[in-house]
Amino acid sequence: MDVTEEQKNTSSAEAFQLLLNRLSPDPETAGKEYERLRTGLMNYFHLKGLARSVDLADQTLDRVASLLLTKDVSDLAGFCFGVARLICMEQYRAESRQRNANERFAQNVHSDDDDHRYELMRRCLEGLAAAEQELLKAYYRNSLPRDRLSMREKLAQQAGITIDGLRLRIHRLRRKLENCLNEMSSQ
Amino acid sequence: MHTHEKITQYFLGELSADETERFEHECFSDKDFAESVFVVEDELIDQYVRNELSSQEREHFESSYLTTDARRTRVQMAGMLNRGMKSKTKLSAAPAGLWQRLTVGGSRWAYALAALILAAVVFGVWLIVRTPRRQAITQVNPSPSVPSPESTLVPTSRPSVVPSPSRASGPNPTQQVAIGVFTLVPGATRETNAGGQVIELSTQTEVIELRLILSGVPEPPYEIRIETVEGKRVLLRRGVKAVAINGEQALPVRAPASTFAARDYIGRVFDREGNAGASYSFRIVKRPN
Numbered sequence: 001m002d003v004t005e006e007q008k009n010t011s012s013a014e015a016f017q018l019l020l021n022r023l024s025p026d027p028e029t030a031g032k033e034y035e036r037l038r039t040g041l042m043n044y045f046h047l048k049g050l051a052r053s054v055d056l057a058d059q060t061l062d063r064v065a066s067l068l069l070t071k072d073v074s075d076l077a078g079f080c081f082g083v084a085r086l087i088c089m090e091q092y093r094a095e096s097r098q099r100n101a102n103e104r105f106a107q108n109v110h111s112d113d114d115d116h117r118y119e120l121m122r123r124c125l126e127g128l129a130a131a132e133q134e135l136l137k138a139y140y141r142n143s144l145p146r147d148r149l150s151m152r153e154k155l156a157q158q159a160g161i162t163i164d165g166l167r168l169r170i171h172r173l174r175r176k177l178e179n180c181l182n183e184m185s186s187q
Numbered sequence: 188m189h190t191h192e193k194i195t196q197y198f199l200g201e202l203s204a205d206e207t208e209r210f211e212h213e214c215f216s217d218k219d220f221a222e223s224v225f226v227v228e229d230e231l232i233d234q235y236v237r238n239e240l241s242s243q244e245r246e247h248f249e250s251s252y253l254t255t256d257a258r259r260t261r262v263q264m265a266g267m268l269n270r271g272m273k274s275k276t277k278l279s280a281a282p283a284g285l286w287q288r289l290t291v292g293g294s295r296w297a298y299a300l301a302a303l304i305l306a307a308v309v310f311g312v313w314l315i316v317r318t319p320r321r322q323a324i325t326q327v328n329p330s331p332s333v334p335s336p337e338s339t340l341v342p343t344s345r346p347s348v349v350p351s352p353s354r355a356s357g358p359n360p361t362q363q364v365a366i367g368v369f370t371l372v373p374g375a376t377r378e379t380n381a382g383g384q385v386i387e388l389s390t391q392t393e394v395i396e397l398r399l400i401l402s403g404v405p406e407p408p409y410e411i412r413i414e415t416v417e418g419k420r421v422l423l424r425r426g427v428k429a430v431a432i433n434g435e436q437a438l439p440v441r442a443p444a445s446t447f448a449a450r451d452y453i454g455r456v457f458d459r460e461g462n463a464g465a466s467y468s469f470r471i472v473k474r475p476n
Binding site: 036039040041043044046047048049050051077081084092095099117118121136137140141142145164167168170171174175177178181182 | 211212214215216218221222223224225226229230237239252254255256257258260261263264265267268269271418
């Protein structure tokens with residue numbers, strides 16, 4: 001029997017509700033727990049070197065939710081982690097297949113690939129706030145390795161944060177740029 | 188709590204399977220830990236693009252870290268940031284760097300300087316190209332104990348790199364340039380032959396001639412592109428013509444040895460329609476004399 005779109009939607013809404021109930025009977029706490037899980041999954045996929053970590057985290061939670069309809073799961077976080085690992089393997093395989101296909105068919109990789117990426121990067125940078133652009137510029141200002149740390153410490157001091165805080169801020173900007181690059185590349 | 192060193196070991200693939208799993212689980216369950224891991228990852232990438240890793244770390248980084256497209260994008264991005272967003276492939280088109288374009292808008296002096304550098308580079312390339320016509324390129328072999336670049340190829344464990352039987356010759360006491368001739372065959376990729384084909388360069392070698400054995404590209408003239416594994420282009424030659432070497436068609440391409448750092452490269456051949464043909468994976472190793 002064919003499953004209609006309506007049945008699918010009902011089923012996924014039911015699964016999502018079941019997932020929230022499993023996280024906590026209190027809706028507010030369940031929402032917070034859901035976000036915590038989602039952040040953990042995004043971090044995991046980023047760690048594993050996969051683009052679109054947000055989509056993959058959502059995909060994991062959707063799959064976990066639908067599995068809860070048929071499976072009895074005691075450790076929900078552990079179960080999520082297991083499903084994430086599975087999805088990660090699937091992504092690696094898909095990426096490898098794609099790479100092999102590119103090699104085999106030797107598609108015409110446009111000669112201006114570098115320029116194209118450079119242009120995308122420029123547009124992503126321009127999309128940052130002026131202060132963020134300035135911070136990146138200052139952080140990556142050319143300096144000798146021996147001067148780099150003191151230059152960055154000074155920069156952190158000026159920003160009123162610790163050097164670790166500065167590095168974290170730079171990481172968040174880089175992640176923002178990476179997401180922007182991935183978005184633009186897929187358009 | 189994992190130390191900076193442990194985090195680096197994770198990215199370089201130096202942790203055991205158990206340690207790796209524990210590490211990844213901690214990253215999943217502890218947001219603060221994950222962020223500290225990503226900061227170390229950024230630093231490691233920066234060190235890689237600035238060539239500040241040891242040769243062993245670099246090797247581990249390339250084999251264990253550079254395994255996904257997203258990570259390669261991160262490395263490319265870091266390369267651009269660390270170079271002040273200068274597009275190395277088109278120096279003449281982006282002489283002032285993006286930072287300057289975004290803020291100041293570039294200066295005439297920067298363009299003039301870039302034009303001068305470009306002219307010097309063109310003159311240098313012209314010198315290299317015209318030299319063989321005068322039969323002035325010879326192999327400088329200063330001492331019998333120092334093997335020529337050809338003889339330094341790894342002949343048995345890397346069978347896809349074969350020493351070329353011929354070499355530009357004709358000693359000219361007035362101008363001697365050490366040229367290393369290396370023949371690359373298509374097919375070996377980093378996936379199938381970790382590290383690809385190995386080319387050992389002596390510090391005496393001034394010019395490299397790569398001979399790419401032709402395969403699967405029907406229409407001349409050919410274009411050769413050589414890039415690092417992260418996709419940074421180091422060489423582009425258009426209109427290359429095939430020559431017969433030992434009954435095989437090969438594409439010769441010459442470049443100053445300084446063009447190549449000690450790292451992994453991928454060469455690709457394109458036909459006149461821009462269709463890609465074979466690719467050639469190789470590693471440059473610098474041998475101290």
